[in-house]
Amino acid sequence: MGLSLSDDVDRLTFAGGNAGTAQIGENLPFGPGDLDAIADYVQEVKPPLTVVGPEQPLVDGLVDRLDGYPVLGSSAAAARLEGDKAFAVGFMQRHHIPCPDSLIVDRPDDVYFGPDAQSYVLKASGLAGGKGVILPETHEEAVQALHGMLSGELFGEAGERVVVQQRLHGPEVSLFAVSDGKDYVILPPAQDHKRLYDGDQGPNTGGMGAYAPVPADFLSGDQWQKAYDIVDRTIAGARADDMPYKGILYVGLMFAEECGGDPVVIEYNCRFGDPEAQVVLPTLDTSVHGIFESAAHGHLDRSVAGKQLGAKAAALTICLAAPGYPASPQKGSRIHGLERTYDDVTIQHGSTKLGSDNSIVTAGGRVLYVTGMGKNLQTASQRAQAAIGGDAIHFDGMQHRTDIGRQVF
Numbered sequence: 001m002g003l004s005l006s007d008d009v010d011r012l013t014f015a016g017g018n019a020g021t022a023q024i025g026e027n028l029p030f031g032p033g034d035l036d037a038i039a040d041y042v043q044e045v046k047p048p049l050t051v052v053g054p055e056q057p058l059v060d061g062l063v064d065r066l067d068g069y070p071v072l073g074s075s076a077a078a079a080r081l082e083g084d085k086a087f088a089v090g091f092m093q094r095h096h097i098p099c100p101d102s103l104i105v106d107r108p109d110d111v112y113f114g115p116d117a118q119s120y121v122l123k124a125s126g127l128a129g130g131k132g133v134i135l136p137e138t139h140e141e142a143v144q145a146l147h148g149m150l151s152g153e154l155f156g157e158a159g160e161r162v163v164v165q166q167r168l169h170g171p172e173v174s175l176f177a178v179s180d181g182k183d184y185v186i187l188p189p190a191q192d193h194k195r196l197y198d199g200d201q202g203p204n205t206g207g208m209g210a211y212a213p214v215p216a217d218f219l220s221g222d223q224w225q226k227a228y229d230i231v232d233r234t235i236a237g238a239r240a241d242d243m244p245y246k247g248i249l250y251v252g253l254m255f256a257e258e259c260g261g262d263p264v265v266i267e268y269n270c271r272f273g274d275p276e277a278q279v280v281l282p283t284l285d286t287s288v289h290g291i292f293e294s295a296a297h298g299h300l301d302r303s304v305a306g307k308q309l310g311a312k313a314a315a316l317t318i319c320l321a322a323p324g325y326p327a328s329p330q331k332g333s334r335i336h337g338l339e340r341t342y343d344d345v346t347i348q349h350g351s352t353k354l355g356s357d358n359s360i361v362t363a364g365g366r367v368l369y370v371t372g373m374g375k376n377l378q379t380a381s382q383r384a385q386a387a388i389g390g391d392a393i394h395f396d397g398m399q400h401r402t403d404i405g406r407q408v409f
Ligand code: AMP
Pocket: 100, 121, 130, 131, 132, 133, 165, 166, 167, 168, 169, 172, 194, 204, 252, 266, 267
């Protein structure tokens, strides 16, 4: 998840599902997602800090099992903000947090789509690996998607309850906070690029690139303040609901034209974003370790509590995706160019594995992230681009965007 970027993150233990299990430099006695073994390990070895990264183990209650140990990650109750979108809508309504008009749908007859299908969004209420959101183009597509979700065909159990939302329009910003359950610190904001092709065209993906920080003048002071207020209400609301939010909160905001440019919560995640983590963490002008450790101990460092952290540099990441991604990524291609080093560039592996001759091959949809750092976004972008294609990093059929961050420089 791109967490190797910061100087001090290699002192952390990353535990969880997917690719997120690793204490760098050490062979761990458990595999990804093996929660029993992870819990045993933490109880026995007592690492000074454990960060539970991905959503599934958070939703499955790994952090609750490790109560009393220095663990950063939300409880299963708080992780429902990501794992149960119908619950999240209720939470936002209860705490006066702006979200799109939403209808919770359990049966096909619960909703009637008007002729303009493009005014709706359908979301699987449960966890669907980042693929559970459908933006239908036609009435027929909307109806089919609804049936496919409710029947379990599209997303299994996760889609058997659907949140149908009003479709809003406007720029999106990803805002992250780290909280000890009471106090919190806001990290530099990032922008993700979800569509596959340049110019925000093509299908939605897990994220084809990101940059941070979002320049202050991208939004007005009033818009930023309203965004920060949403974070504040979320942390306070979770506390009021007896599920204090101790962990990493991701608030996906849209500054919706329909709401006069005010921020609206499009999604909550209980973790860092991918690919936002790749760009937010290395830009921090404060120790990531200090923030995580103090929050895990339940007393966020006083020097950062209540602040919006600044960025010491700009970072921009470009995802190199497999041919056929997102529908049906082709795997097994040899990746070239990884033996070289590139100035001010870090490569994070998404879906790769060792091939038979010890070469590194593609193993899934989002293969690698190439992250450039610089004093500004333009430089960061140039550095990342210089490491891609030609005699730099490439593989057969590689797909990537060339316009990440271009809306701001
Ligand atoms: P998610 O998988 O929740 O990150 O959603 C994927 C993307 O779908 C978001 O980043 C938005 O671009 C889009 N989206 C989700 N909900 C809405 C909405 N209510 N209106 C417009 N776009 C949305």
